[in-house]
Amino acid sequence: MKLPGFKTFLVPVNNSESARRAKRYAIALAKQCGAKVILFHAHDLISGRISPSGREMIIRKNLEEMGKIFAIFVEGCREAGVEFEIVVEQGTTSDAIIKAASDHDCDMIIMGTQGHASARKILGSLSDTVSKQSSVPVVVVGEECECSNSCGTSCQNKWRFAPVPNLQHAC
Template identity: 35%
Template sequence: MYDNVLVPTDGSDVSEKAVEHAIHQAKQDGGKLHVLHTVDADTLPSSVSSISVDDEFKEMGEDIVEGVVKQAESEGVEAEGTVISGSSAEQIVKYADEHDIDLIVMGTHGRTGIGRVISGSVTEHVVRSATVPVLVIHIEDPADADDD
């Protein structure tokens, strides 16, 4: 059913849960897993937005992606990884369009109240913009439990 499954990851706990689901789905369908990490320099304070910091974030992203690719391959799933720069939500949707992705699997912290307003939601933007199904793995953020 899903020949190409995309999982954006930042190495967080919620991303790891999404990775588990994405690997399972790709394995179940005999599909290929695409692992994507975005480096968005615009989210950094301008005082630290330098080339060396960007390079460090790219290296960290490459390590994260490589780990997920190895995890998928160890479970018998074909996988490829990519690290790109730019707005996370926009790059996820663009990647999905350009690589014939059939399903995007991504996590959300389940922030509510002020936590959601401050952090925004990459996942929400992807859900609204993607032209393919998006499976959202929801994990409640304990720090936001009082915001309900």
């Protein structure tokens, strides 16, 4: 059954458990909707005080590390039969996420949250900033149930649809 209206989801990618939770949720929802997933990463602007060769080296190292992380996310998409695209941009993370969602005509941004409630109250969080500034809906995926791999009935009760089974080894 395809759900109407959702064609493209933007999923910010980094090496955190919260990003992996968002990936599992996005893949399950994209499979239900027949939607495409944009796997997105923004690397921060690099100081002008660093030489051009130094900046290039930092960017290259960041992209190498992200390549390994993207491989895990890509495996999950392929395993579920979900269409995906990888997009990497440079810029302030929140601004880059919002711009990418607009540039790629995304219907929704799906991202994780780190917890640390006391720090979020004082400093704000990336998910708070994106949700306040985005013109498209932002789904913030919090903690999962005890099964931690999105295949149990607790997740199904929480999310109100059946997550894609057997993604735990791709997480």
